[in-house]
Amino acid sequence: MSDLGPNEHNDSESTLSAESSTTHTLAPTDRGEAVLRTEDLVGGYLPGVNILNGCTIEAFPGELIGIIGPNGAGKSTVLKAIFGQIKIRGGRVVLKGEDITGLKANKLVSKGVGMVPQNNNVFPSLTIEENLEMGLFQKPSIFSERFDFVTTLFPELGKRRKQRAGSLSGGERQMVAMGRALMMEPSVLLLDEPSAGLSPVRQDETFMRVHQINRAGVSVIMVEQNARRCLQICDRAYVLDQGKDAYTGTGRELMKDPKVIELYLGTLAADQGH
Numbered sequence: 001m002s003d004l005g006p007n008e009h010n011d012s013e014s015t016l017s018a019e020s021s022t023t024h025t026l027a028p029t030d031r032g033e034a035v036l037r038t039e040d041l042v043g044g045y046l047p048g049v050n051i052l053n054g055c056t057i058e059a060f061p062g063e064l065i066g067i068i069g070p071n072g073a074g075k076s077t078v079l080k081a082i083f084g085q086i087k088i089r090g091g092r093v094v095l096k097g098e099d100i101t102g103l104k105a106n107k108l109v110s111k112g113v114g115m116v117p118q119n120n121n122v123f124p125s126l127t128i129e130e131n132l133e134m135g136l137f138q139k140p141s142i143f144s145e146r147f148d149f150v151t152t153l154f155p156e157l158g159k160r161r162k163q164r165a166g167s168l169s170g171g172e173r174q175m176v177a178m179g180r181a182l183m184m185e186p187s188v189l190l191l192d193e194p195s196a197g198l199s200p201v202r203q204d205e206t207f208m209r210v211h212q213i214n215r216a217g218v219s220v221i222m223v224e225q226n227a228r229r230c231l232q233i234c235d236r237a238y239v240l241d242q243g244k245d246a247y248t249g250t251g252r253e254l255m256k257d258p259k260v261i262e263l264y265l266g267t268l269a270a271d272q273g274h
């Protein structure tokens with residue numbers, strides 16, 4: 001696909017490619033119940049102003065789902081809607097068959113929804129270990145078991161457990177934030193633009209981490225502004241436009257879809273330099 005450039009199949013892609021390492025080949029209808037589904041979500045921040053205009057996305061067990069789209073399309077807003085942070089005026093959010101629409105964050109976390117916001121996602125004055133403990137404030141008894149899980153995925157967090165999170169780089173903080181969300185053993189992890197503000201090398205590292213988390217069995221829904229990298233690692237993706245799911249398909253299908261390329265050429269072309 002010429003729009004994506006000759007370096008499309010580079011080393012980092014083959015390392016990260018979901019198709020090379022996981023088996024998500026079934027059609028959605030054959031996969032049983034979705035872990036998480038939004039159905040025709042309508043909602044927004046201000047009275048009478050809807051940002052989401054009938055947004056339907058779903059993640060099946062073990063899937064890595066990407067959400068891409070132009071600035072202001074409502075990508076982060078979908079995650080906030082799932083996580084009970086905006087007013088939902090229509091539609092619903094369903095977690096493994098249970099309607100969780102509008103539940104507050106603490107309830108959602110205890111039911112198995114983990115969220116890593118884009119900003120302010122660590123406690124800078126606390127150590128790495130204390131940050132991970134904060135993730136478990138509802139269930140402190142399973143700390144050592146979950147700490148082992150998280151530090152097996154991210155050994156650096158274990159080695160530097162006594163270091164203050166405020167002294168870490170952006171990429172390292174992102175790792176702490178993901179680690180903290182994983183402490184509660186979520187069935188689905190929501191990631192809001194995990195690569196934002198990171199250098200290209202750190203972005204690659206972060207995508208690698210996300211892929212690792214997913215391979216460890218956690219379903220992931222990731223909003224990303226880096227559309228090309230997102231499509232490379234996800235199993236399926238949704239393209240959001242004006243608060244609605246405009247296109248969906250596997251990452252590979254969407255990267256080849258002329259309409260998606262036309263709509264996101266700017267974004268995709270901008271990613272070429274990475």
Ligand SMILES: Nc1ncnc2c1ncn2[C@@H]1O[C@H](COP(=O)(O)OP(=O)(O)OP(=O)(O)O)[C@@H](O)[C@H]1O
Pocket residue numbers: 045046051069070071072073074075076077078225
């Ligand atoms: N707290 C808020 N109060 C009012 N409007 C908001 C708020 N946060 C976001 N919006 C508006 O909602 C719309 C969608 O924002 P959102 O952050 O979901 O977009 P996005 O697709 O994630 O884009 P971006 O990549 O630019 O973050 C934008 O028009 C934005 O101005």
